[in-house]
Each structure stands twice: as structure tokens, then as C-alpha cells.
Amino acid sequence: MIYLDNSATTYPKPQSVINAVGEAFSKFGANPGRSGHSFSIKTAIRVAEVREKIASFFNAESPENVIFTSGSTEALNLAILGSVKKGGHIICTSNDHNSALRPIFELEKQGLVEVSVASPKSDDKLRLSDIMPLVKENTYLICTNHISNVDGMETDISEIGRYAYKNGILFLVDSAQSAGHKQIDMLKQHIDFLAVAGHKGLYGPMGVGALVVSSKVALRPIKFGGTGTFSQNLTQPLDIPEGFESGTLPVPNILGLGAGVDFAIINQQKICQKLDDYTTYLNYQLNEIPGVKVYTHPDNANGVIAFNVGEMPSTEVSDFLDEKFGIMVRSGLHCAPLKHKHLGTIDQGVVRASISYFTTYSEIQKFLRAISILAKNDKI
Amino acid sequence: MIYLDNSATTYPKPQSVINAVGEAFSKFGANPGRSGHSFSIKTAIRVAEVREKIASFFNAESPENVIFTSGSTEALNLAILGSVKKGGHIICTSNDHNSALRPIFELEKQGLVEVSVASPKSDDKLRLSDIMPLVKENTYLICTNHISNVDGMETDISEIGRYAYKNGILFLVDSAQSAGHKQIDMLKQHIDFLAVAGHKGLYGPMGVGALVVSSKVALRPIKFGGTGTFSQNLTQPLDIPEGFESGTLPVPNILGLGAGVDFAIINQQKICQKLDDYTTYLNYQLNEIPGVKVYTHPDNANGVIAFNVGEMPSTEVSDFLDEKFGIMVRSGLHCAPLKHKHLGTIDQGVVRASISYFTTYSEIQKFLRAISILAKNDKI
Numbered sequence: 001m002i003y004l005d006n007s008a009t010t011y012p013k014p015q016s017v018i019n020a021v022g023e024a025f026s027k028f029g030a031n032p033g034r035s036g037h038s039f040s041i042k043t044a045i046r047v048a049e050v051r052e053k054i055a056s057f058f059n060a061e062s063p064e065n066v067i068f069t070s071g072s073t074e075a076l077n078l079a080i081l082g083s084v085k086k087g088g089h090i091i092c093t094s095n096d097h098n099s100a101l102r103p104i105f106e107l108e109k110q111g112l113v114e115v116s117v118a119s120p121k122s123d124d125k126l127r128l129s130d131i132m133p134l135v136k137e138n139t140y141l142i143c144t145n146h147i148s149n150v151d152g153m154e155t156d157i158s159e160i161g162r163y164a165y166k167n168g169i170l171f172l173v174d175s176a177q178s179a180g181h182k183q184i185d186m187l188k189q190h191i192d193f194l195a196v197a198g199h200k201g202l203y204g205p206m207g208v209g210a211l212v213v214s215s216k217v218a219l220r221p222i223k224f225g226g227t228g229t230f231s232q233n234l235t236q237p238l239d240i241p242e243g244f245e246s247g248t249l250p251v252p253n254i255l256g257l258g259a260g261v262d263f264a265i266i267n268q269q270k271i272c273q274k275l276d277d278y279t280t281y282l283n284y285q286l287n288e289i290p291g292v293k294v295y296t297h298p299d300n301a302n303g304v305i306a307f308n309v310g311e312m313p314s315t316e317v318s319d320f321l322d323e324k325f326g327i328m329v330r331s332g333l334h335c336a337p338l339k340h341k342h343l344g345t346i347d348q349g350v351v352r353a354s355i356s357y358f359t360t361y362s363e364i365q366k367f368l369r370a371i372s373i374l375a376k377n378d379k380i
Numbered sequence: 381m382i383y384l385d386n387s388a389t390t391y392p393k394p395q396s397v398i399n400a401v402g403e404a405f406s407k408f409g410a411n412p413g414r415s416g417h418s419f420s421i422k423t424a425i426r427v428a429e430v431r432e433k434i435a436s437f438f439n440a441e442s443p444e445n446v447i448f449t450s451g452s453t454e455a456l457n458l459a460i461l462g463s464v465k466k467g468g469h470i471i472c473t474s475n476d477h478n479s480a481l482r483p484i485f486e487l488e489k490q491g492l493v494e495v496s497v498a499s500p501k502s503d504d505k506l507r508l509s510d511i512m513p514l515v516k517e518n519t520y521l522i523c524t525n526h527i528s529n530v531d532g533m534e535t536d537i538s539e540i541g542r543y544a545y546k547n548g549i550l551f552l553v554d555s556a557q558s559a560g561h562k563q564i565d566m567l568k569q570h571i572d573f574l575a576v577a578g579h580k581g582l583y584g585p586m587g588v589g590a591l592v593v594s595s596k597v598a599l600r601p602i603k604f605g606g607t608g609t610f611s612q613n614l615t616q617p618l619d620i621p622e623g624f625e626s627g628t629l630p631v632p633n634i635l636g637l638g639a640g641v642d643f644a645i646i647n648q649q650k651i652c653q654k655l656d657d658y659t660t661y662l663n664y665q666l667n668e669i670p671g672v673k674v675y676t677h678p679d680n681a682n683g684v685i686a687f688n689v690g691e692m693p694s695t696e697v698s699d700f701l702d703e704k705f706g707i708m709v710r711s712g713l714h715c716a717p718l719k720h721k722h723l724g725t726i727d728q729g730v731v732r733a734s735i736s737y738f739t740t741y742s743e744i745q746k747f748l749r750a751i752s753i754l755a756k757n758d759k760i
Contacts, residue, residue: 001419008411008420009628018405021632025398031388031586035710036695037702039381040388070450070587073605073627098614099605099627105614106604199628206411207450207587207630222602224486225453225479226715232726234478234485234717247453247479248389248579250587250633252401315416322417330415335606337614346612 002327002363007149007177007304007334007354009199009206013260014357017203020259024252031248033228043251050258051241057261058194059185060212067211067241068249072176073099075195075211078244079172080104080143082219083193086112088140093126094119094338095148095155100174100195101338104143114138119342124297126155128163141170146178150339150350151296152279152304154182161190170217176200180264181275181303192217201271201303202264203357204257208250213240221246263357271357275303278355278364285368291375295343295350306343306350309375314349317374321351325370329353382707382743387529387557387684387714387734389579389586393640394737397583400639404632411628413608423631430638431621437641438574439565440592447591447621448629452556453479455575455591458624459552460484460523462599463573466492468520473506474499474718475528475535480554480575481718484523494518499722504677506535508543521550526558530719530730531676532659532684534562541570550597556580560644561655561683572597581651581683582644583737584637588630593620601626643737651737655683658735658744665748671755675723675730686723686730689755694729697754701731705750709733 003011024046030037032044051063060066069075080090080103090113092104107113116134120126131142142164144155157173164171172193175184180201186194194212198204213219221236225246230237237243264271279301286294286307295306309317314331321327332349333340340346353367383391404426410417412424431443440446449455460470460483470493472484487493496514500506511522522544524535537553544551552573555564560581566574574592578584593599601616605626610617617623644651659681666674666687675686689697694711701707712729713720720726733747 003410003419005410005415005417005420008414009409011409011419013405013409018402021401021405022398025393025401025585029389029391029393030383030385030708034388034715035385035708036698036712037385037708037710039383039391039708040385070454070630071627074450074603077603077605077626097606098611101614102604102606102616102626106616109615197628205405205630205632206628207633223454223457224482225457226477226482228715231478231713231715232717232720234481235489236482236486246457246482247451248577248586250450250585250630252585253587253630253633318416328410328415328417328419330417332416333611335414335608335611337612340612 002366004353004355004359004367005328005330006356007200007352008330010201010203010356012358013205014203014263016259016263017205017256021205021252021256024255028251028255032251047249047251047254050254053258053261054210054212057265058212059187061187061215064241065213065215067213067244068254069209069211070207070250071209072174072195072197075209076100076174077103078211078222079193079195080107081222083141083170083217084112085140087138089114089116089136089138090141090143091116091118091131091134091139092143093117093155094342095126095145095153096143096336096338097145097149097174097176098335100143100145117338120153124299126153128156128159131160132163139169141172143172145174145176146182147302147304148339149177149304150334150336150352151306152300152302153297154300154302157191158189165190177304181271186212186214198253198257198260202257202260204260205253208253208257219244267357274357275355276301278359279303279305282353282364286371289372289375292371303355305353308348308350309371314351317351320374321370325366327367327370382705382746384733384735384739384747385708385710386736387580387732388710390581390583390736392738393585394583394643396639396643397585397636401585401632401636404635408631408635412631427629427631427634430634433638433641434590434592437645438592439567441567441595444621445593445595447593447624448634449589449591450587450630451589452554452575452577455589456480456554457483458591458602459573459575460487461602463521463550463597464492465520467518469494469496469516469518470521470523471496471498471511471514471519472523473497473535474722475506475525475533476523476716476718477525477529477554477556478715480523480525497718500533504679506533508536508539511540512543519549521552523552525554525556526562527682528719529557529684530714530716530732531686532680532682533677534680534682537571538569545570557684561651566592566594578633578637578640582637582640584640585633588633588637599624647737654737655735656681658739659683659685662733662744666751669752669755672751683735685733688728688730689751694731697731700754701750705746707747707750
């Protein structure tokens with residue numbers, strides 16, 4: 001099998017991640033932050049170490065600003081629903097994933113906020129100049145992903161963050177496709193909410209993520225329950241992170257994520273280099289195949305490449321790759337409808353190949369060969 | 381170490397659970413329900429098998445009625461917040477955990493519902509007769525846990541379910557402390573919402589649970605995002621389960637939970653017998669120790685025993701057990717404040733020892749010896 005669906009989840013996971021999950025079962029098997037006994041505390045300390053690791057990796061203000069979630073979807077929901085300002089205005093982008101768009105448009109549907117969608121004017125990047133004309137007096141939140149999960153387009157989060165900071169607007173970055181691959185500095189880039197997926201570029205297990213917040217944010221919980229704190233109160237405590245982590249934490253996943261972050265740190269240069277090289281190579285080579293249309297701009301060498309083969313439905317291409325060559329890619333809309341409207345691919349969808357640390361040059365070659373065969377067979 | 385904190389999370393987990401988690405990383409590592417390739421489908425089939433297992437275990441109407449969540453807290457939040465009826469009335473119980481109480485009282489705080497709390501009139505059980513006097517014309521939901529996480533008190537869910545069904549009231553059961561230990565039959569017991577914790581009596585990993593629903597319920601989502609379905613829509617789809625499982629599923633945890641359910645099924649008789657025997661034994665033996673007050677009624681032999689040693693703060697008892705004997709128990713309020721008000725232990729808390737399949741008779745003996753030493757030393 002050739003796995004080129006790493007934007008859905010990276011596979012395989014590093015052995016160190018699998019080991020850390022195993023160790024969670026044997027050595028850190030108590031419920032952290034609930035009981036006061038030493039086994040629980042030992043587990044809680046390990047969880048706290050991962051909190052520290054994540055805070056340091058993204059240069060957050062403190063480990064206490066890291067709220068563990070079940071994934072980036074819950075992180076985005078918490079940021080968007082938990083910071084809603086009645087009568088306010090949110091700017092999101094056409095690059096955004098349904099995990100950001102759907103909670104935002106739910107707030108609009110409820111009549112709580114107005115929403116504007118920024119689209120990139122150029123083919124290479126989403127810039128502050130795409131956002132600025134939409135800003136209104138009641139704009140309180142700018143939400144964008146860092147890297148598009150469809151075509152790898154980057155958003156210039158540094159300049160948007162600076163602008164948001166100066167204008168007292170909260171800035172939410174969905175790093176699902178970038179964390180681990182691109183450097184993110186919450187303090188320097190003035191990010192107020194960073195939604196993190198644990199199981200993609202951070203190489204952790206599926207089922208964990210984080211919302212990392214700045215101290216500027218006043219968050220309301222969206223999930224209520226036991227926090228192990230202020231247990232006598234029927235009202236949810238508002239301390240960050242405890243008040244926002246109701247219920248038992250996914251300890252094996254968190255410890256796995258910790259090992260994944262270590263892996264991403266140790267191999268950062270290698271990962272960035274590989275993603276850059278392979279994406280660039282794929283882009284140029286796919287462009288050479290007659291009938292293939294590549295949507296990814298060559299400057300966005302972020303491990304994601306989007307293309308179509310003639311007029312073929314994208315799902316037919318992915319089925320062909322799977323059935324004839326054992327190559328796994330994702331086709332269709334990738335939960336990002338506005339992006340596809342922007343690209344003009346809402347009916348055809350696109351084929352997406354995505355790369356990880358473990359992708360090999362030989363796999364890339366086999367993939368290109370398969371596309372080349374398909375394009376010829378299709379007599380385009 | 382002697383681990384008697386199984387109500388917080390069972391430890392150790394069965395080897396089959398750990399193996400299933402490991403296998404998830406090696407053989408079922410794709411994102412299920414996202415891409416259409418064979419590796420994703422293979423993973424999705426495994427996830428579907430666990431859905432079937434859970435549906436069958438609780439006699440739910442169909443596997444599609446099983447919504448995977450990050451745990452029972454998310455399940456309770458989804459049931460309570462997702463079914464809210466403005467101007468309606470909810471009955472909960474003093475046995476309930478903050479994971480049910482806090483979302484319910486949040487709705488009351490928002491002025492959306494009225495709330496009444498039922499308390500058991502007798503020491504042994506919470507019965508329909510405790511609930512009935514509180515029913516009003518606008519009562520639309522009765523919420524109770526099945527087994528109290530503090531003292532193991534059982535609620536007669538069969539008679540309450542029958543009554544709720546006849547009176548058109550939705551019935552929510554929090555099975556966090558009972559699933560796997562007590563038989564639950566959603567159809568026969570007329571349960572509309574069953575909140576399930578994966579990591580306790582079902583022996584799965586921390587970080588997974590389920591809300592199992594009847595076909596009577598009309599649920600609104602509380603989390604919005606990618607569902608892999610209707611991706612072109614910015615509005616959340618309302619299909620069960622997809623519309624309520626936004627984001628990537630915790631595949632390793634789900635497959636681990638599947639193995640845990642198998643373990644609970646295979647060992648059901650043995651588990652029930654052991655819990656009954658050990659809890660009964662502990663109850664009688666603790667009652668023999670001068671100065672020890674046991675709160676658990678002898679008829680509630682459900683693997684949980686609550687007690688205090690004289691006037692000692694419960695946390696001092698648990699610290700003593702940990703430091704002197706390496707025995708892990710949980711003290712304090714156990715996120716169940718109304719229960720402690722009812723027991724009159726809101727200041728002292730209680731010490732809770734809780735049992736699993738893996739608890740041994742020799743551990744029980746050592747625990748009893750330690751309590752006996754402590755009670756003597758304290759010169760009560």
C-alpha cells in the first residue's frame with residue numbers, strides 16, 4: 001500500500017508514539033486530576049509535561065493556556081462558540097474547513113453574529129489585503145486556517161495577526177494542516193486561539209487535540225461537567241484549562257501526542273525539507289502530464305497537492321489509484337465547500353495527495369507513474 | 381501498588397484492549413468515514429463493528445443509534461443540551477454526577493428550563509416513588525445515574541423507564557458506573573438516552589464513550605464540523621450518528637473499547653459475582669472496625685464502597701493508605717455535591733474504594749488491615 005492521505009491522518013505513526021501510548025496503559029493508567037493518590041498524580045505529571053511541551057512548541061504564554069480537546073474540531077468549536085459576541089461580526093475565509101465554517105454559520109443562523117468570508121485575490125496566498133476590506137466596526141474575530149487542507153494554500157498569519165492585535169480583534173488560527181510542518185509562534189504572531197489537531201503533522205493518535213489560548217481571551221465553556229475542582233459547585237468553574245476539560249482526559253492519546261511533538265521537534269528540519277521537496281517535485285511532474293490540472297500553487301509546497309485528471313470525477317481517479325495501484329489518496333470536497341466554490345471544483349471535487357515524514361521518493365514515483373497511465377488511458 | 385480506584389478508571393486494562401489499540405496503529409490507521417480508499421474503509425468497518433457491539437450489548441434499536449463521544453461527559457452534555465425544551469422541566473437526582481448536574485443547571489441558569497432534584501427516601505435505592513411527586517405538566521426529561529459513583533446506590537431504572545415511557549417523558553440514564561457491571565436493556569427499560577463511559581466497567585481506554593439514543597429523540601448537535609457527509613453544506617447535517625460525530629473519531633480508543641466490551645461480555649458472570657462478593661465482604665468487614673462508618677447500603681453491592689474513619693477528613697485517610705500501604709483510593713466529593721449533601725458529608729467527604737475484575741482477595745484483605753490499623757491509631 002502507498003499511503004498518500006496524510007492530511008486526513010498521518011500514517012504510520014512513529015514507533016515512539018505507539019510506545020508512549022502503550023506506556024500510558026502500563027505505567028500511567030490512573031485518572032489524572034481526579035483522585036489525590038500517587039498513581040493519579042504520577043499520571044497527572046505526565047499530562048502536565050505534554051501541556052508544557054505544546055505550550056513551548058507554539059510559544060504560548062504558559063502551559064495553563066493549553067486546553068486539551070478531542071481534536072481540532074472541538075478546539076475550533078470551543079474557540080468560536082465559547083467567545084461569541086452577540087451582535088458582533090466574524091471574518092472567516094474560503095480556505096476554511098467545515099470544522100470552522102459550520103460553528104460560525106451556526107452562530108449566524110441563530111442571529112447572534114454577522115459573517116463575512118474572505119477569499120484570496122491571488123493564486124498563491126491568502127493575505128491581510130483580502131481580509132482588511134471586510135473589517136467592520138463590530139468585527140471581533142478573524143478566523144482562518146494556516147494551510148488549506150485542500151490545496152495547501154498558506155495564509156499569511158503573521159501580517160493578519162499583527163493587524164488583528166493592533167485593532168483589538170481576536171485572531172483564531174486553525175493549524176490542523178500546519179502544526180508540526182510550519183513554525184507557529186503564538187506570541188510573535190499575535191494568535192489568540194490556536195486550534196491544534198494531534199493526529200496530523202504532530203504524529204499523535206486520532207482522538208486528541210488542543211485549543212491554545214492567549215491570556216486576552218474570555219472564554220465560556222461549551223461542555224459542562226466534573227473538573228476535579230470546586231466539586232461542591234453546580235456551576236461550571238471558569239479556570240483555564242480545568243473548566244474547559246470536563247470529563248476524563250484521553251491519557252493514552254495525550255501521552256502519544258507528547259511523543260509525537262518530540263518527533264516533530266527532533267525531525268523538524270527533515271520534515272520541512274521533505275514536504276517542500278516532494279510537493280514541489282509532484283507539482284512540476286504532475287504539470288508535465290497532459291490532461292492533468294494542478295490546483296496547488298508551486299509556492300505552497302506544504303505537503304498537499306490538489307489536482308484533477310481531465311474532466312474525470314475526482315472520486316474515479318482515487319478509486320482507480322486504489323484498485324489498480326494500492327495508492328490511497330482522498331478525493332471529493334474534503335469538508336471545505338467554500339474552497340471548492342472558489343476553485344470552481346464543487347462538482348468535480350479534486351484529488352488530493354498528501355505527504356508525511358514517512359513518504360518515500362519511490363512512492364512518489366509510483367504515484368506519478370499511475371497518474372500518467374490513467375491520463376493516457378483516459379485519452380485526454 | 382494496590383489499586384482500588386476503579387470507579388475513576390479501571391486499571392489495569394485487559395491485554396486484549398491494549399492489543400486492539402496497538403492493532404489500530406498498525407492495521408487500522410486511516411481516518412474512517414473521510415476518504416473513500418480501501419484503507420479508510422477497512423478502518424471504518426472496524427469502527428462499525430464496535431458500534432454494532434455496543435448496540436447489541438445494550439439492546440439499542442440499531443447500531444446507527446450509537447454516537448461515539450470523547451466520554452460520558454460529552455454524552456451527557458449532548459443528551460441534555462441537545463434535547464433542551466424551552467420552558468420545560470427536568471428532573472434529576474441527588475445521586476447524579478456533575479457531568480449531568482452542571483449542564484442541567486447551566487440550562488436553568490440560562491432561564492431555559494426548571495429543574496427539580498429527586499432524593500432517595502430510603503437508604504437502599506432511588507425509586508420511582510422518589511421521582512413521581514416531582515413530575516409536572518412540563519416535565520420532558522428525567523435524568524438519573526444508574527449506580528451512584530459515590531456509594532454505589534442503585535436507581536430502579538426499570539420502573540422509572542416504564543413510567544417515563546407511559547407519560548411521554550424522555551429518560552436519560554448515566555451508566556458511567558454501571559455499564560459492564562449491571563445489565564442494561566434500552567428497549568425493555570425504555571431508555572431514550574444512555575450515556576456510556578468507555579474506560580470504566582467496559583475496560584476500554586480513557587478518551588472514548590458513547591451516547592446511545594432511542595429513535596424517539598430529536599437531537600440537536602452541540603458540536604459542528606466536518607462529518608464526511610453533505611460536505612457542500614455549511615449547515616450541520618442532523619443524521620444520527622454522523623451529524624453528531626464531527627471531527628476525526630478516536631479510532632485506537634474505539635477499537636480498544638470494542639475489545640473491552642468483548643471482555644465484559646465474556647467475563648460478565650465472573651465480574652458480577654466478584655463485585656457482589658467483594659463489595660458485600662468489604663461492607664461487613666468495614667462495619668466491624670470500630671469507628672468506621674460505612675455509607676454504602678449492603679444491598680448495593682456494585683463494586684463501590686464509601687466510608688469514613690471517625691471524624692478524620694476523608695483526604696487524610698486516602699493519603700495514609702497511599703503513603704503507608706501503597707493503596708490507591710479516592711476521597712473528597714467525587715464530583716457529586718448533591719449526593720454528599722444528602723449523606724451529610726459535604727465537609728468531610730468520603731473515602732471510596734472501588735473494585736474491578738482484576739482486584740484480588742488478598743488486596744481486599746490488605747486494605748481492610750490498613751483501615752483497621754488506621755482506626756486504632758486514631759484512637760477513636
